Amino acid sequence: MNSKKYNVAVVGATGAVGKVMLEVLGERKFPVNRIKLLASENSAGKKIKFGSQEIPVEQLTEKSFEGVEIALFSAGAERSRVFAPAAVKSGAVVIDNTSFYRMNPDVPLVVPEVNPQDIKKHHGIIANPNCSTIGMVVVLNPIHKAARIKRVVVTTFQSVSGAGATAIQELKDQTAAWVRGENLPPKKFAHPIAFNCIPQIDDFLDNGYTKEEMKMVNETKKIIGDPSIQVSATCVRVPVFFAHSESVTIETEKKLSAREVRELLSKAPGVIVYDEPSAKKYPMPIDVGGKDETFVGRIREDLSHPSAISLWLVSDNLRKGAATNAVQIAEHL
Ligand code: NAP
Ligand code: 3JN
Numbered sequence: 494m495n496s497k498k499y500n501v502a503v504v505g506a507t508g509a510v511g512k513v514m515l516e517v518l519g520e521r522k523f524p525v526n527r528i529k530l531l532a533s534e535n536s537a538g539k540k541i542k543f544g545s546q547e548i549p550v551e552q553l554t555e556k557s558f559e560g561v562e563i564a565l566f567s568a569g570a571e572r573s574r575v576f577a578p579a580a581v582k583s584g585a586v587v588i589d590n591t592s593f594y595r596m597n598p599d600v601p602l603v604v605p606e607v608n609p610q611d612i613k614k615h616h617g618i619i620a621n622p623n624c625s626t627i628g629m630v631v632v633l634n635p636i637h638k639a640a641r642i643k644r645v646v647v648t649t650f651q652s653v654s655g656a657g658a659t660a661i662q663e664l665k666d667q668t669a670a671w672v673r674g675e676n677l678p679p680k681k682f683a684h685p686i687a688f689n690c691i692p693q694i695d696d697f698l699d700n701g702y703t704k705e706e707m708k709m710v711n712e713t714k715k716i717i718g719d720p721s722i723q724v725s726a727t728c729v730r731v732p733v734f735f736a737h738s739e740s741v742t743i744e745t746e747k748k749l750s751a752r753e754v755r756e757l758l759s760k761a762p763g764v765i766v767y768d769e770p771s772a773k774k775y776p777m778p779i780d781v782g783g784k785d786e787t788f789v790g791r792i793r794e795d796l797s798h799p800s801a802i803s804l805w806l807v808s809d810n811l812r813k814g815a816a817t818n819a820v821q822i823a824e825h826l
Contacts, residue, residue: 496524497524498524498525498526499523499524499525499526499562499563499823500525500526500527500528500529500560500561500562500563501518501523501525501526501527501528501529501561501562501563501564501565501823502528502529502530502531502557502558502561502563502564502565502580502585503515503518503528503529503530503531503565503567504531504532504553504557504564504565504566504567504568504572504576504580505531505532505566505567505568505569505572505590506530506531506532506536506541506550507530507532507536507539507541507550507658508532508567508568508657508658509654509657509658509661509811510567510590510811510815510816511530511532511567511568512541513811513812513815513816514565514567514815514816514819514820515528515530515541515543516816517812517816517817517820518543518820519543519544521820521824523820523823523824525543527560528543528548529551529557529561530543530548530549530550530551531550531551531552531553531557531568532550532551532552532553532568533552533553533568534552536550536552537549537550537551537552538550553568553572553576555576555579557576557579557580558579558580558582558583558584558585559583560583561580561583561584561585562584562585562586563585563586563588563823563826564577564580564585564586564587564588565588565590565819565820565823566580566587566588566589566590566591567590567591567815567816567819568591569591570591570592570593571593572591573587573589573591573593573594574593577589577593577594577618581616581617581618585617586615586617586618586619586826587617587618587619588619588620588621588819588822588823589618589619589620589621590621590815590819592623592704592708594618594620595620595622595623595708595711595712595715596711596712596715597620599616600615600616600618600619600620601614601615601619601620602620602621602622602712602715602716603619603620603621603622603716603818603822604622604627604630604631604716604818605818605821605822605825606631606634606761606762606763607630607631607634607716607717608716608717608718609825612822612825612826619822619826621815621818621819621822622708622712622716622818623705623708623709623712623814624651624655624737624808624810624811624813624814624815625649625651625655625705625708625709625726625728625737625739625810625814626708626709626712626713626716627808627813627814627818628737628739628787628806628807628808628810628813628814629645629647629709629713629739629741629787629806630712630713630716630717631761631762631763631764631787631808631813632741632758632761632764632787632789632804632806633645633713633717633722633741633743634717634761635757635758635760635761635764636743636745636749636754636757636758636802637717637719637722639747639749639753639757640745640746640747640748640749641745641746641747642719642722642743642744642745642746643721643722643723643744643745643746644722644723644724644725644743644744645713645722645723645724645725645741645742645743645744646724646725646741646742647709647724647725647726647727647739647740647741647742648726648727648728648729648739648740649694649709649726649727649728649729649737649738649739650690650729650731650733650737650738650739650740650778651694651705651728651729651730651731651737651810652731652733652734652735652736652737652778652810653686653730653732653733653734654734654735654810654811655694655730655737655810655811655814656681656682656694656730657681659680659681660681660682660686661734663679663680663681663682663686664686664687664732664734667679667685667686667687668687668688668732670687671687671688682730686730686732687732688732689732690729690730690731690732691729691730692727692728692729693728693730694706694728694729694730695728702726703728705726705728706726706727706728707726709724709726709728710724710725710726733778733779734782735778735782735783735809735810735811736778736779736781736782736807736808736809736810737778737807737808737809737810737814738776738777738778738805738806738807739805739806739807739808740803740804740805741803741804741805741806742795742798742801742802742803743801743802743803743804744795744798744800744801745800745801745802746800747800748799748800749800749802750794751792751793751794751802754792754802754804755768755792758789758792763785763786763787763813764786764787764788764789765786765787765788765789766788766789766790766792767788767789767790768789768790768791768792769790770790770791774790775790775791775805776788776789776790776805776806776807777807778807780807781807781808781809782809783809783812784809784812784813785809785812785813785817786808786813787806787807787808787813788806788807788808789804789805789806790804790805790806791803791804791805792804
């Protein structure tokens, strides 16, 4: 048995993803020797609990990675651009949660249930996909293997935690203000998020889609390893704290019945089928927050197409959508 313990750095340790990263490392008993918590200058000196220890946060610099073997980055794409190469130069393997390296052909983009074989192709950096992509591809992959997916149409219902710690606070504050009969203007989001749905996540591109939507399109093809899969996404921010939901319609070359899809998905790693509509049983973010699997329900044959399945899935964006997937990659390493 390998009893080696690793020196780990968590970059963005004070953020929504970073905090869950520490929880997941602890829960999964990742063999940590030394842990380094890195964030901006503003957080330097602040103490964060890891297991029974109180670890001081250090300011991220190019010198932060001496002796570090695994660096988990979630401090925004710009920090990954600047500091991931420094970490690799110091000898660390970087697992990057940002979009910066995801579509770089020299960087594997990995969901361990789908393409674990890509991990060994890394040259120092492995990218973690976007949270909405991760939740979807663990469900698409077994369907693709069985019946070849031609086209996917997806609408997401994304919780505010996907936009970071300040966004979680904004939903709390706006909700409390509404209860007091007051109106709190938006800061993090372009519009009020309490009691609203915002059909924009990230910036718009010239093709009318947002960057978040195009992440789902491009990352899905790369992870599943089939550029012919057509994806059209609409990403919507909803007033939910944790877990992203997705309504997905999947056109396949070979027709699958709803029963066959239910059977396929019940055996798929990382997927739990929770699908008993007559008993009002289907996945909801309120139940899936804190879990690591993607939960799937409402599996049905698309009435409007001879060979398509519609389903509903829910996955915790901070756990499987970010931290758990990154720690699983570190475990594979
Ligand atoms: P967050 O709650 O806003 O946290 C941001 C983190 O980045 C904080 O720890 C912050 O440190 C740190 N940071 C910001 N500027 C920095 C700087 N100049 N130097 C060092 N550290 C800096 O955001 P989050 O939700 O945790 O997300 C963080 C990043 O993870 C996102 O930008 C995104 O790239 C990625 N992400 C990925 C997924 C995914 O789908 N895989 C999901 C969500 C987020 P301070 O507290 O000191 O400011
Ligand atoms: O909004 C969400 O629900 C997920 C957001 C992810 C995110 C937020 C800011 C920057 C990303 C990401 O992971 O793609 C990024 C980024 O790294 O570009």
